[in-house]
Amino acid sequence: MSKARGPISQFIEKNYLHFNAAALVDAAKGYEAHLDAGGKMMITLAGAMSTAELGISLAEMIRQDKVAIISCTGANLEEDIMNLVAHSHYKRVPNYRDLSPQDEWELLENHYNRVTDTCIPxxxxxxxxxxxxxxxxxxxxxxxxxxFPHEYMYKMLNSGVLQQYYEIDPKNSWMLAAAEKNLPMVVPGWEDSTMGNIFASYVIKGQLKASTMKSGVEYMAYLADWYVKNSDGKGVGFFQIGGGIAGDFPICVVPMLYQDMEMENIPFWSYFCQISDSTTSYGSYSGAVPNEKITWGKLGIDTPKYIIESDATIVAPLVFAWVLEQ
Structure with a gap:
């Protein structure tokens, strides 16, 4: 029996018939089929997806159990919370392509850090x-x-100390939705973020110990344990937004378990989709076609594989709308 679809899904199905539009529909239907068969899904977030306010759609995906675990950069971990508490202070610069070095310097002097057309206060x-x-x-x-870095963020959110600052509807914060569910998460390379830099500064000043923060190696061990416990049956799918460490780090858990832990029956990732504007080029992993991952023991020959070469800020909310039947 076909599901009752909302207007966004109906629009997609009617109009998105070819090329990247068709790949979007195929990937969305594949995501839904994976969940319907009892599978779980990892979503990986690279780029500035939190500053792009992906939380508007991702938070609902989390609430409705359409995502079982998230891998994200340290920037995405913190920037969703920054948008939650400082939204009215953000500055939009639609003409960012026209900015001179002097214009950029003036933004810095006024304590604005620019991400494309959006300045974080x-x-x-x-x-x-x-x-x-x-x-x-x-x-x-x-x-x-x-x-872990995300556990400290969950503590802060769940404590309620930030409620006094909320400037958006809390239902649009994906980190708040994740904290409320204690959603499993890995944040590889967390040190490469503002809060990571700040933590490092306290360590350098001798005010905190580096060991108070669990490390990337411990994240990999945590992910390995989670994957072993969750990959039976239909298995775990991999929905990758952008490239980079948010995707590269977690996808390696499968070959690590198979090759290094000698767990010969560990299943491959059972669905793969990447939304990326990275074109296939010289040695680029972000731009590699999914089949390359077969040679690394990450995906199987029969794993459903999708690549949507487009802007994730446009594509991801549409895929999520399909999965949410909107």
Whole structure:
């Protein structure tokens, strides 16, 4: 029996018939079929998807259990929360292509950090989080406890200390939805983020120990344990938004378990889709076609594979709308 579809899905099905539009529909239908067969899905977030306010659609995906685990960059981890607490202070620069070096310098002098057409306000976003997260890091260290980067963020969100600052509807924050569910997460290369840099500065100043933050190696071990426990039956799919470490890090867990842990029955990822504007080029992994992953023991010959070469800020909400039957 076909599902009752909302207007967005009806529009997609009627109009998106060829090329990347058709790939979007195929991938969305594949995502839905994977879940309907009892499979689980990992979503990986690279680029500035949180600043692009992907939370408007991703938070609902989390609430409706359409995603079982997330891998994201440290920037995406924090930038969704920054948008939650400082939205009115963001500055949009539609003519960003016309900015001169002097214009860019003036944005810096005014404490704005630009991501394409959107400027993040340093004082209201970074510093507002810093004072609260620093206390949580300190309290953990004093208690002799260690946590992952995302666990500290969950503690901060679930404590309610940020509610006084909320500037968007909380239902549009994917991190808030994830914290409420205690959604499994890996944040590879977290040090490459504003909060990661701030934490490193406290370590350099001797105010915090590096060991108070669990490491990337521990994230890989955590992911390995999660994958073993969740890959039976239909298995785990891999929905990759952008390229980079958010995707490269978690996809390797399968060959690691098979080759290095000698778990010969570990299943491949059972669905693969990448939304990327990275074209296939010289040695680029972000731009590699999915079949290359077969040679690395990540995907099987029969794994459903999709690649949508387009802007993820346009494509991902449409795929999510299909999966949510909107």
């Amino acid at each position: 340093e004082e209201e976003a970074f510093r507002r989080l810093q004072q609260h997260i620093h206390k949580i890091w300190e309290d953990a260290e004093e208690a002799g406890e260690r946590y």
